[in-house]
Amino acid sequence: MKRVVHLSQLSHSSLIEPGKPGAEVFTPHRRAARVIGSPYQPLDREAVRLLRRNGWEMATGVVARRNLIAAVKQVLKLDEPSPVAARMTPSMQALLRTGIDPNNLLNYQSERVRQLAEITLVYQAMLHQQRLLDPSEALWHASRLKLNRKPIVVYGYFRPRIDELAFIDALAGEGSRFLVPCADHSIFRENRKALEFLRSRNWEVEEPGTSLTTYGQRIANSFLTGNASEDRSPAHSYPNLEAEVRGVLAQIKELLISGVNPDEIVMVARDDKIYGPTLLSIGWEYEVPVRVLYNFPLDQTRFGVWVRLMLEAASTGFSFEPTIQMLSHRMGQGLGLSAQSLKASRSVHTEGLDGWKSLEIDLSQLDWPESATRTEWVRLLRNILDKTDSRKHAEPWARELKAFEIFHENVDGLLFDEAEEIVTIETFAADVTELLSSLTVPFQPGVGGVELHTPEVLFGSQYRHVFVMGMNEGVMPAPVNEDPILDFYDRKLLVEKGIGLESAADVARREVLSFYLMIGIATERISFSYPRIVNNDESIPSAFMQRMGLVIRPAVELELPLASREEARRAFIGGDAILSGDDVLPAAIRSLEVEAGRESPAAFDEYDGVVGLPLDAGEIQWSASQLTTLGQCPFKWFASKVLLLKEPDEMETELFPSLRGRLYHKALELAFAGLIDVEDPREAALMRLDEAFIQAEREIGIPGLPAWPAQRAEHLQTLRNAIGSADFIEAGSRVIHTEMTFQSVWHGLKVRGSVDRVDRTSAGIDLIDYKTSASVPPGAKNEDGDAKLDLQMPIYIHAAGSSRFPGEAITGIYYSLKKAEVLERVEVADSPELQAFAERVKRHLKDGDYPVDPDNERKACTFCEFDLVCRQGNRLDRKRSA
Structure with missing residues (x-):
């Protein structure tokens, strides 16, 4: 029985002859099948067909995982075996592909390996009892069947595994042919082992002299030998990944326009998942048909x-x-x-x-x-x-x-x-x-277009034009990573025992061989590129590029044409040229002018709140909080009170500040109801606080918060501490009003509001304002632009105190319910600065001038819901400095 292994330094498809009539051709992918003009049929599909004829089925992913989890649970006695099963899966699959009997590892020195062997045995037994096989053991099982040998041609399996070799040997009959790339170089070490295996099974070896006939083969040879090739490959660096994708697709678009078919072009990336989404997005923009084929x-x-x-x-x-x-x-x-x-x-x-x-x-x-x-x-x-x-x-x-x-x-x-x-x-x-x-599902189902592939799925194919992207160190080649179960030390010991696992050196050689074989697929041109910045970190070119003696040039030297309308707009937007037939460009130019104005030192305009919409400040009923908001940032007041913007109502998981303030104020109001003019009413208020809090919850409408019972107890205790504090009410004082409302005129502005509590003391009248925070809130901007101008208490003293209690000494008090202490006492009701502020308010409204101009420390922005509208930032410093 004559069976021939054809050796070649590169994948010369011309060495593969049709063989005997009726010979079946096996290729790992459609691209290799296309090169030799045969139907696509992989080895694993044939193995599954033969196994089914003998009563075996492949375990689906979910069935295999469920049985593996059960095996892990049985062996390791774990309550949560799923994570261990997931971590163990690659190691177990690697072990199954070696064809070894796991029983031989039950006495191995490493506990991890012993556990892996025991779990594998239990897992296999579970599957085999159901006449199921793990896909990783399919080729071995098929090779052990009593197969009817037949003439076969095997092409594209250029880095054959031991299980593939065993199945090929079991299936191949008289007249079979198998092409194996091999040469006297270290990267072919595993292929030489494959050759030894086939020779031991009586395969004949033919080593015809082959010439480097194609462009790609000559470039690949220069990579292998380190000798410069007369053929030169272009190599370029790009600022980032998107720029690299744009550069590659622009070149591909030129080729397509010149008449090159999409199936004559291929894009290659070691990590196709990084490049896939960007390629699809920009391919759509460029109207270049792109096809990414990895699973999702x-x-x-x-x-x-x-x-x-x-x-x-x-x-x-x-x-x-x-x-x-x-x-x-x-x-x-x-x-x-x-x-x-x-x-x-x-x-x-x-x-x-x-x-x-x-x-x-x-x-x-x-x-x-x-x-x-x-x-x-x-x-x-x-x-x-x-x-x-x-x-x-x-x-x-x-x-x-x-x-x-x-x-x-x-x-x-x-x-x-x-x-x-x-x-x-x-x-x-x-x-x-x-x-x-x-x-999994194909990331982009369908057919046609310029395809993106990883190097290892291109063995045996041919393309006129090949674009290799991502030629960064650490990406191409991929780094060698440890297996969490079968680490490289254990693998080395197992290899010494004749078990066909990959060592660290084998993995590194596999990467080099894959790259070498990928280069050889180009028949006219292959180009290399890499992005200089990846994930905000600087990257360096792969050592592979230096090994080929490539001269890396900046991509700007390519002088690529504009490949889409979007790029044309970006090119024309800064000049006077007009893009014919485009309705978007004029609007884009206007938008750019607006944005440039917002970012420039120029004065605020209509896009920053200076809208020229006059309002009469004297006709508005102002509250102290409204005036403070306008005084902190005019645009914040304009967005809220004129534009009526607001975020959608969203229930919080805990009381947000405004609702907490309303609850506290209502509870205190109810607790002190009926205690007017009672000397030291704190004890009575504390006795009534629980009932008052319940009624306040009902009147305010507290939503069903997830942890409200626990939160409620904390809020009640806060109020108890606040009422029980010596600072809460001055000795000898009496409460004469709670939630006292007022309306008045303050420097020509109509103001209204309510005072939380009014006490009569031996010195006069105290106006108390409860604060749920631990400090006095920021005020309006003062002359220096700092949020330190207090408006609330001066308005209260003038509008409420002086009008309701003429001739009496009025003191304003900010009292922190959280800290249970007085934060600040205010006695001065007016000042020239307050008069100037009121005039500033009138001027803002008269001129329709509501700029995005918060206080120096941006305290106005801390709890502002209009940041997406105003887009404050460093640009404000440029406008202020001008």
């Missing part, structure tokens, strides 16, 4: 998130967060969430089935039982996906539709051969989450 976890798709949110909402009794996220999801459009119901639910954090029903949102179809059989759970899940038209909502995106289909195909795997087992909704939700995380 199902739990990160829109559909996967949607399924998880449904289960979380149902299993938590429709608590607010997961339910509102589910209803707001793109795929939850059929569940009835309107703008009005969204606003209402956010204000109270709706909970429970009845709560959502009160908003006319019917979630009864998700009102699932606490426990049910697995069959019933799967039926309920399929039913809700049908009723919510999940497939229809997924159709706008190919990836989401594919995710829906993959999930539907695998959902029966949740039965786990225990269809009538009764499990809780929480257990079922966890199983679904695990299923979603174990399934």
Whole structure:
């Protein structure tokens, strides 16, 4: 029986002849099959076909994971085996691919290896009992079957593993051919071992002399030998990854316009997941068809998130967060969430089935039982996906539709051969989450376009133009990382025992060989590039570029054409040129002018609150807080009181400051009701405080906060401490008013408000203002721009004290309920600075002048909800300095 191994330094497809009539061709991917003109058929597919004929099936991802978790739990006696199973999976798969009997490792010196062997044995036994195999052991099992040998051609398996070699040898008959790249260089060490294996199985070896016929083969040879090639490869550096992608796609667009077919061009990146999203985004902008082919976890798709949110909402009794996220999801459009119901639910954090029903949102179809059989759970899940038209909502995106289909195909795997087992909704939700995380979907389903690949999936292919991106040190080649279970020390010892595991040196050689074989696929041109900045850190070019003797030039030397309308707009926006047929550019130019004005030292204009809208300050009823707000930042007052902007009402998890202040004030008002003119009313008020607090909660309308019982006790104690303090009321004083309202005119401005408490003391009248904070709040801006000009107490003394208690000595007091002490006493009711402030207010309103001009320390910005509108920042310093 003659079977031939063709040796070649590079992947010369010309060495592979069709062989005997009827010979089957096996390639690892369609790109290699295309080169030799054969149908695509990989070895693992043939192995699965043969195994099925003998009664074996492959364990799906979810079934394999469930059995591995059970094996880990049985061997290690863990309560939470899932994380250990996940960490152990790569090591176990590597062990299975070696073909070794795990029994041989049960007495190994490393406890980790012994545990791995024992778990692998239990795991295999569980699967085999169900006539299932882990995919990692499929080739070995197939090679041990009684196979009918046949003539085969194997091409593209240029770095064959031992399990692939065993299966090829078991399957190959008379006239079979196998191309293996090999040469006298260290990077071919593993391939030389493969050659020894095949020779021991009576394969003949042919070593024809081959010439370096293609451009890529000559570049690859220069990489291997270190000798400069007459052919030169361009190499460029870009400022960042986006610039690199734009540069590469601009060159590809030129090629496409010149008539090159998309399937004659390929993009290569060692980490395709980093480049994929950016390539798709800019490819859309450039109108360049881009195809990324890596797999994407199902739990990160829109559909996967949607399924998880449904289960979380149902299993938590429709608590607010997961339910509102589910209803707001793109795929939850059929569940009835309107703008009005969204606003209402956010204000109270709706909970429970009845709560959502009160908003006319019917979630009864998700009102699932606490426990049910697995069959019933799967039926309920399929039913809700049908009723919510999940497939229809997924159709706008190919990836989401594919995710829906993959999930539907695998959902029966949740039965786990225990269809009538009764499990809780929480257990079922966890199983679904695990299923979603174990399934993958192509990131961009479809065909056609310029493809992005990693080097190892290009073996045996050919492209006219190859663009290699991400040629950074630490990226290409990828760093060598330890396996958490089978570390390199253990691997070294196991290799010495004849177990075919990769050592650290093997991994490094594999990276170099992959790069070498990838270079050889180019027939006309291969270019290399890298970004100088990655994740805000400076990067250096890969040593591979130096090894090829490449001269790295800045990408600006390429002088690339404008590749999209968006780039043309950016180019024309600063000049006088007009982009014909473009309606966006004039608006973009105007927007840039506005933004430049905002960022420049020029005076505030209409885009910074100087709108020229006059108002009569004398006709407005002012409160002390309104005047303080305008005095701190005119725009903040304008946005709130004129534009009527406000953030959507959102229930807090604890009392926010304004609501806490209202609660405290109301409770104190009720506690002191009926205690007017009573000497030292504190004891009586303390006795009434609990009842007053309950009534205040009811009148204020405290929302159902998650931890309110515990918080409530803290707030009550704060009020008890405040009332019991010696500072709360001066000895011999009497309370004569609580929540005393007033209206008056202050420097030509109509003012109104209420004083929390009024006491008559031996010295006169005290106006007490309760503060829930530990300090006096910031005031309006003074002449120096600092928020230190107190308006509240001067207004109270003038408008309330002097008008209600003429001729008496008036003192204003700020009292901290939090600290249970007096913060400040104020006796001066007026000053020239206050008169000047009132005039400033009138001038602002008369001129319609409400600039974004907060105090020097930006205290006005601390609790401001208009930051997205005003966009204050360093730009304000430039305007002030001018």
